[in-house]
Amino acid sequence: MPSLNVTFTEAELEEIRTASAETSLKSYVHDQALSAARNRKALVAQLAQQVAATSAELNARLA
Template sequence: MPSLNVTFTDDELEEIRQAATDTSLKTYVHDSALNAARTRKALVAQLARQVAEKSAVLNERLA
C-alpha cells in the first residue's frame, strides 16, 4: 500500500507527540486523518439533507 510523506515542523510534531500519549504516532496520525475525512463526509451529507429539506419546502410554496 502506498504511503504519504507528510512534513511537519518541529513544533507541530511535538504537538502531535504530546497528543498521542496512549498510542504510536503512526496509529494516531492514521486515526486522526480518517476521523477528519469521515467527519467531513458526514457534515457534507448533513448539509445536503438540510438543503434538500429547505428546497422541498420552498418548492411546495411555489407550487
C-alpha cells in the same frame, strides 16, 4: 499501500507526539486522518439534507 510524505514543523510534530502519548505516532495520525475524513463526509451529508429540506419547502410554496 504507499505511504504519505507529510511534512510537519518541529513544533507541530511535538504537538502530535504529545497528543499521541497513549498510542503509537503512526496509529494516532492514521486514526486522526480517518476521523477527519469521516467527519467531513458526515457534514456534507447533513448539509445536503438541509438543502433538500429547504428546497422541498420552497418548491411546495411555489407550486
